[in-house]
Amino acid sequence: MEFCPTCGMLAQYELPNMSQPGRFFCPQCPYVCNIEPKVKIKKKYELVTKQIDPVIENDDFKNAATTEAKCPQCGYGKAAFQQFQTRSADEPMTTFYWCMNEVCRARWRED
Structure with a gap:
């Protein structure tokens, strides 16, 4: 869900049309947020597992x-x-x- 940062109204989704990407738009004010088709991951994080102490030794x-x-x-x-x-x-x-x-x-x- 996306909300309009100007008026707080729930933004509606508009499907991609011809050369325009998909977008969120506010039905009450002129706010428009285009959705980029590709997401780039800039950093990769290695997950570290935490050591678990035994309950019974x-x-x-x-x-x-x-x-x-x-x-x-x-x-x-x-x-x-x-x-x-x-x-x-x-x-x-x-x-x-x-x-x-x-x-x-x-x-x-x-x-």
């Missing part, structure tokens, strides 16, 4: 409680766990598990 599970839970990868029957509130307060907590098998160390979660 390996150190978080060192002092965590353990329980009998079957690992989905290796089938080991003991896992460390921690609970976090990842959703709204009226939803149950999310439980994060870490396999206690020294070889596996798989992580999984239950919502």
